[in-house]
Amino acid sequence: MRSDVHPIDGDLVRRLIVGQFPQWAGLAIKRFPSGGTVNAMYRLGDHMVVRLPLVQGGAGDVDKERMWLPRLAPHLPTTVPTGLGYGEPAEGYPWAWSVYRWLEGENPEAGALSEPVRLAEDLAEFVAAMRSITLSDAAPQAHRGGPVASLDAETRAAIEELRGIPQEGVDCTAATAVWEEALRAPVWGGPPVWLHADLMPGNLLVDGGRLTSVIDFGCLGTGDPACDLFPAWNLLPTKAREVFRQALRVDDATWIRGRGRTLSQALIALPYYRETNPTMAHNARHVIRTVLQEG
Structure with missing residues (x-):
């Protein structure tokens, strides 16, 4: 979609997890399909998701969410992402990245809402x-x-x-x-x-x-x-x-x-x-x- 996208694949995610979160090294890693344009998402086991910026413009979002989400969450009526780990640049990947608790649910679709x-x-x-x-x-x-x-x-x-x-x-x-x-x-x-x-x-x-x-x-x-x-x-x-x-x-x-x-x-x-x-x-x-x- 963009010329400045950093290449990300399952092998890279595996190396990042093994190097920085060895307690999760044995969990399955699978790309999660998404229409998003700023981040790649990989399921990590059954209960977590790895979120990695695809472009420089999304790199600052990791720090922003890390700082503000825990402070906003208690005031909100719906569940929001819970950070479980914050990774550093490594293995040729240039930006900070996140591990969040997996949240169940589906994206709503205009024209197909049940309620x-x-x-x-x-x-x-x-x-x-x-x-x-x-x-x-x-x-x-x-x-x-x-x-x-x-x-x-x-x-x-x-x-x-x-x-x-x-x-x-x-x-x-x-x-x-x-x-x-x-x-x-x-x-x-x-x-x-x-x-x-x-x-x-x-x-x-x-x-x-x-x-x-x-x-x-x-x-x-x-x-x-x-x-x-x-x-x-x-x-x-x-x-x-x-x-x-x-x-x-x-x-x-x-x-x-x-x-x-x-x-x-x-x-x-x-x-x-x-x-x-x-x-x-x-x-x-x-x-x-x-x-x-x-x-």
């Missing part, structure tokens, strides 16, 4: 809990947590790229109108709030239709609360979307910014991943359709 309204309520409870957290130490700014305008150049460039891919069928004029509405919306005037900042379906686990875990906190930090409204358009159908909004009491300006941010991410992802990552491209198409139909 969409209850899932919307669960998601709203998680987002509200994140927003309510106050910690004494200075928090990092969330990835994508800044003003909507900071995404303008990249979003417009993606729209122009999609104009040149007519087979995708994106109404670029309508997409531009939604984006410009987000740019005109009043900026967040309150204090920055804690955010997961990457609430994609691939970072959610459900069981029986209900949210059980939220994973991959590599983008966490504080910022505009609109940044955690992504599930409204990347996952939830119309009725559940409104339940999600009402549960969080989202004002019009924040809703418009959230819709614009979600659309921006999808517009950027689609031309980038359309030929290399079917999962990301499929969700991007879903978001674009959903947002433009709603608009």
Whole structure:
């Protein structure tokens, strides 16, 4: 998918485990298929998972999760990753890496939710809990947590790229109108709030239709609360979307910014991943359709 991906395979993972966590050296190691673009994941035995950054840009996420997840977890209504070990660069692998407790569940799929309204309520409870957290130490700014305008150049460039891919069928004029509405919306005037900042379906686990875990906190930090409204358009159908909004009491300006941010991410992802990552491209198409139909 990217030219800067570091090669990772089972033999490398085995050497890293043997060298740094010999107590787990006898456990089976198996690549776990994922649509993620920043980390590779390998099952370690039945109860653990090894997570290794694929690119330099994800290397700092290990330290961020190690520092903040244990402090955020007690305040959250769902299970989050529990670190069991933190590895160091070795065997030619250049970055820190993690071993987490394995969390059971499945990624939800837009259009195939068994309990969409209850899932919307669960998601709203998680987002509200994140927003309510106050910690004494200075928090990092969330990835994508800044003003909507900071995404303008990249979003417009993606729209122009999609104009040149007519087979995708994106109404670029309508997409531009939604984006410009987000740019005109009043900026967040309150204090920055804690955010997961990457609430994609691939970072959610459900069981029986209900949210059980939220994973991959590599983008966490504080910022505009609109940044955690992504599930409204990347996952939830119309009725559940409104339940999600009402549960969080989202004002019009924040809703418009959230819709614009979600659309921006999808517009950027689609031309980038359309030929290399079917999962990301499929969700991007879903978001674009959903947002433009709603608009």
